[in-house]
Amino acid sequence: MxxxxxxxxxxxxxxxxxxxxxxxxxxxxxxxSSQELSDIMQVTASQIRQDFNNFGGFGQQxxxxxxxxxxxxxxxxxxxxxxxxxxxxxxxxxxxxxxNYMNFERRGFIFKGIFDNNPALFGRKIKDMEVKPMGEMxxxxxxxxxxxxxxxxxxxxxxxxxxxxxxNGIKGIWNFAHVDLNVPKEIQVENVHLSDxxxxxxxxIIRFENENNN
Amino acid sequence: MxxxxxxxxxxxxxxxxxxxxxxxxxxxxxxxSSQELSDIMQVTASQIRQDFNNFGGFGQQxxxxxxxxxxxxxxxxxxxxxxxxxxxxxxxxxxxxxxNYMNFERRGFIFKGIFDNNPALFGRKIKDMEVKPMGEMxxxxxxxxxxxxxxxxxxxxxxxxxxxxxxNGIKGIWNFAHVDLNVPKEIQVENVHLSDxxxxxxxxIIRFENENNN
DNA sequence: TAGATTGTTAATCGATTAACAATC
DNA sequence: TAGATTGTTAATCGATTAACAATC
Numbered sequence: 001m002x003x004x005x006x007x008x009x010x011x012x013x014x015x016x017x018x019x020x021x022x023x024x025x026x027x028x029x030x031x032x033s034s035q036e037l038s039d040i041m042q043v044t045a046s047q048i049r050q051d052f053n054n055f056g057g058f059g060q061q062x063x064x065x066x067x068x069x070x071x072x073x074x075x076x077x078x079x080x081x082x083x084x085x086x087x088x089x090x091x092x093x094x095x096x097x098x099x100n101y102m103n104f105e106r107r108g109f110i111f112k113g114i115f116d117n118n119p120a121l122f123g124r125k126i127k128d129m130e131v132k133p134m135g136e137m138x139x140x141x142x143x144x145x146x147x148x149x150x151x152x153x154x155x156x157x158x159x160x161x162x163x164x165x166x167x168n169g170i171k172g173i174w175n176f177a178h179v180d181l182n183v184p185k186e187i188q189v190e191n192v193h194l195s196d197x198x199x200x201x202x203x204x205i206i207r208f209e210n211e212n213n214n
Numbered sequence: 215m216x217x218x219x220x221x222x223x224x225x226x227x228x229x230x231x232x233x234x235x236x237x238x239x240x241x242x243x244x245x246x247s248s249q250e251l252s253d254i255m256q257v258t259a260s261q262i263r264q265d266f267n268n269f270g271g272f273g274q275q276x277x278x279x280x281x282x283x284x285x286x287x288x289x290x291x292x293x294x295x296x297x298x299x300x301x302x303x304x305x306x307x308x309x310x311x312x313x314n315y316m317n318f319e320r321r322g323f324i325f326k327g328i329f330d331n332n333p334a335l336f337g338r339k340i341k342d343m344e345v346k347p348m349g350e351m352x353x354x355x356x357x358x359x360x361x362x363x364x365x366x367x368x369x370x371x372x373x374x375x376x377x378x379x380x381x382n383g384i385k386g387i388w389n390f391a392h393v394d395l396n397v398p399k400e401i402q403v404e405n406v407h408l409s410d411x412x413x414x415x416x417x418x419i420i421r422f423e424n425e426n427n428n
Numbered sequence: 429t430a431g432a433t434t435g436t437t438a439a440t441c442g443a444t445t446a447a448c449a450a451t452c
Numbered sequence: 453t454a455g456a457t458t459g460t461t462a463a464t465c466g467a468t469t470a471a472c473a474a475t476c
Contacts, residue, residue: 050445050459201386
């Protein structure tokens with residue numbers, strides 16, 4: 001029964017539903033229909049109902065959806081009711097920024113450590129956590145049951161580091177290195193290729209300019 | 215003739231082609247067939263040819279594609295042969311990290327300024343650029359022909375700031391604020407919702423665990 | 429020329445939207 | 453009960469893959 005694979009297109013929309021439902025909840029709104037949500041979120045009501053029904057019915061005919069209940073159920077689907085031990089690999093600009101900025105604890109992510117291979121950074125405190133040498137990373141992952149590694153290292157070392165993480169039992173990699181990691185399919189990888197994203201933006205800027213010169 | 219709209223699915227793949235072709239070029243490889251590229255990139259040869267042919271034929275029958283030529287043509291499509299004036303709005307952790315980390319100049323993005331509304335940051339140097347007060351932002355955008363604004367401010371002010379940017383002629387917004395901006399359709403927005411991305415990762419981790427407990 | 433590989437049309441697959449019966 | 457709105461099936465749309473004629 002768990003066997004109907006849910007498409008990544010649907011998964012990709014869940015965090016946005018979650019965000020909007022959280023806002024509605026904070027505003028004290030108790031119920032919402034797919035049509036009302038459609039108006040707010042600018043997606044079709046049909047898609048909203050299809051998406052939710054991938055996970056079983058959360059609504060009630062003639063009534064709609066209970067905001068708080070739906071919010072919590074989507075949170076569970078996304079795994080936000082569980083905690084996830086997380087480390088950051090690479091204490092450069094981006095690694096430090098993510099540690100300070102992401103507010104991991106809010107969603108059940110427990111920031112357990114940060115690693116780098118630059119001795120100048122060893123011991124420096126980032127979010128109350130001392131930067132540790134890369135050499136300690138493998139044992140740390142095993143001994144602290146780390147689920148998720150955030151890769152903010154240059155692409156030259158990322159592939160190799162990813163392999164070590166896999167060998168030591170990592171479950172998922174949040175990859176900011178500009179390279180495709182080659183890991184077994186049971187290891188989840190979520191890529192954040194920032195420069196790719198910026199290129200898409202410039203494409204669309206230029207496309208729009210061209211369209212209007214015709 | 216420019217009228218066949220190219221799908222965002224195709225656009226989303228262009229930066230990855232560009233990256234692989236750049237690597238092949240650096241390795242000194244001169245020609246490649248769609249089948250060889252397919253093997254390396256793990257997408258179908260058919261998709262590769264379809265994607266490229268959205269922009270007119272870059273290849274030669276019986277021969278394949280010239281790596282350097284293809285690399286340059288895709289670069290042009292992505293607008294990387296042009297320069298784009300860019301500012302960062304929000305000099306917090308993430309804004310600073312992007313300024314230092316992104317190497318904007320490499321792809322023709324010219325980092326023109328960084329703004330914040332925290333007086334403690336005014337004048338601080340970030341990538342040889344002094345942080346300016348938010349109040350100066352609007353005039354700066356107009357007077358310096360800024361094309362792209364990178365939004366790394368809290369979501370509470372992002373919507374309002376985006377409106378000001380639009381009023382002063384911005385063309386595109388690279389949005390890291392966790393909110394959907396409401397701008398005219400001629401303004402391009404590329405969202406980077408980092409927490410959404412992290413939630414997708416946890417979904418996939420949990421999904422995999424569940425699949426294996428059945 | 430023969431072989432290779434593109435460019436492009438056709439077939440398939442999957443995702444989105446529409447419609448409506450079920451039901452609260 | 454009547455009205456509203458979901459859950460779900462059917463229809464449409466778009467994207468991917470397969471096939472092959474064109475051609476270098």
